[in-house]
Amino acid sequence: MSDQTKGFDTLAVHAGYEPDPATGARQVPIYQSTAYVFKDADHAARLFNLEEVGFIYSRLTNPTVGALANRVAALEGAAGGIACSSGHAAQIMALFPLMGPGRNIVASSRLYGGTITQFSQTIRRFGWSATFVDTDDLDAVEAAIDDDTRAIFCETIANPGGYVTDLDALAKIADRHGIPLIVDNTTATPWLCRPIEHGATLVVHSATKYLTGNGTVTGGIVVDSGKFDWAASDKFPSLSQPEPAYHGVKFSGLGSMAFTFHSIAVGLRDLGMTMNPQGAHYTLMGIETLGLRMERHVANARKVAEWLEGHDAVEAVTYAGLPSSPSYERAQRIVPKGAGALFTIALKGGYDACVKLVGALELFSHVANLGDTRSLVIHPASTTHRQLEAEQQMKAGAAPNVVRLSIGIEDVADIIADLEQALAKAG
Template sequence: MTAPNFAFDTLAVHAGAEPDTATGARQVPIYQSTAFVFKNADHAAKLFNLEEVGFIYSRLTNPTVQALAARIAALEGAAGGIACSSGHAAQIMALFPLMQPGCNIVASSRLYGGTVTQFTHTIRRFGWSATFVDTDDLAAVEAAIDENTRALFCETIANPGGYVTDLDAMAGIADRHGIPLIVDNTTATPWLCRPMEHGATLVVHSTTKYLTGNGTVTGGAVMDSGTFDWSASGKFPALSEPEPAYHGLTFASLGAMAFTFHSIAVGLRDLGMTMNPQGAHYTLMGIETLGLRMERHVANARKVAEWLENDPRVERVTYAGLPSSPYYERSRKITPKGAGALFTVTVKGGYDACVKLVDAMKLFSHVANLGDTRSLVIHPASTTHRQLEAEQQVAAGAAPNVVRLSIGIEDADDIISDLDQALSVAMS
């Protein structure tokens, strides 16, 4: 069920799913099967030649996983997309069809620490590289692009600082240089922002976070707008030139589904970053309540941030939903329903006070995750951003005197009470 005229909350429940034709099961079944039986030899040949769409082997496609990909695509307004094993896998899957040895991306300096590490070190083993810039400095973004740049990469709401990116401006720069804009929409979710409506070509998610929402499974997704002309510049030969493994098929000839089919037929085939069907099932169930949860997440975050901003034990709160934030007006444009539920707090007393605060929490869980129904806390400088140099930590909004809060859906007064008692311990 993919009717595009349905509202968000209806799509969150129904998109990508129909009653099972074999049993009538209303919930999407967990198709826990490695392989799928062909009708006959001709059917098998057509599937392997990409002449017909269907299921072959679960490393490529699986009915449960495909239902999840279709649901996220509907929520993002995408032409198509894939689900994969993690958010980090999604980033590699997004770059894989675009890059060759010697190519680079221009990325925001305000990214999740693991992403900065992946782009600084790991992708170099493929012969790729990344240049990090402050995306608030649009001139610097444009200046960093060269003839080997193949994409711009940013987050809608940056992790950990909660800063909001000017997606329209970034898309404009990408368009001028004939390259795609890739947006990590994990912390915003399509309930707060649909980056493709602001000009993004590709959207990636760690489905582990808000989309699943219950801290049970890891997963990722790559969604494609279907609007980019992969043949226009000659920069993307994987998509615009004949593919030897498929008898000279040019993926760009498949139109709006070019990137998606390449990601399945080449990316998942050879990289194997496959999501398991049980994980997809958990995420499908989580998405059913995404709108309800996000409404509470945002309302709680706003109330907690306002309280923290007025607390004398706190130096600064980075929540973009506060009128004092330099991102307040941008947030009203990019994420009009609210500024999300992730932000940082600069605690008076520095590093030691942050550590004491984290250890004193009772309701908050100290975990390396975000987007759970539970409120979560972490000290990025000693954990998620620990591998970064001091300058990178500061640039990413993860200085030593900062803690990151992911506000859950508990009663807001209980969340504030826990912060109050923990701040008292931190100041003692």
């Protein structure tokens, strides 16, 4: 039975690893080793020439980390994957083979605040730039693309507002311009959406969130559909032309694994954004229960959002699983099993009420994270999106009167009771 015919929960437990041939270890071991012994000089040369797949040095490849990348690739229906040190590292790793000085990306204005800062400020130091647009305005997306554009970037379910992106429409625009669509699938996970099936070329994850699910790991994943023709134009010379940083190898000649091999052989080698094997091990264990957890996350979020929508202190709820949401119809197509467990509420009492609510919650943890088994809360305007201008905050769904909720897997009655007592104290 191939990975293509296995169900999601089977892949979550088994994909990417066979029992260790030396010991028979059933669980993926933590290979805490820096380097790996070559059989002989010819074997070493074949590995460095990319003629044989194997392990050289753990900055590049590690058996535990490789098993994680392969498992997430299987869950996403991808050709290959790369595990790295964080979600932000994954974003840079996704862009690195595509970009160069003077090149740009077109990015959704509805993104996590740290991503907006990375794209609007940090990548400028590489000579790259980003144009932010409302991805609901497809004409604006098209108009923002120029001869130097190398990708479109969006989130499946936007953080913090829970907005659902029309991936199919963006993929069509990307295809017309011969550029990849890169989708951050962190808040949806492949249990809710597989962006490659909607036309995405690359998918990134912060493994820190739902994939691990327990707040113990910082990590990132990039997976490649293997379907993009990197040699169709001269836009991506690192992939289509001889790579001077890797003794002239033409990575596009490696077929569906071109992007994956480049990201390992050049990206991880030179940027060093490597995931540690212990973190990969924890994430692998978390993924084993991903389907079970997401089902509970979504069921709880739907009930909590419905309750909040009827509360007198709440001005608006952004959960795309509510029929009142502008994203509701789209969510039925993009995330038919549910709209995730991340959304925001706007309070009638404004900024002060938000601060009081966060301080009064007892079951919820006030942390800068999401996707934990525990219910989490934060006020984005004063924390995760604080570095943005007021207009950027509004466009990102992080206005001053907004609180972000990440609904956990506790008993839903307890989650609602905590919100009820805290809203009463917030006034």
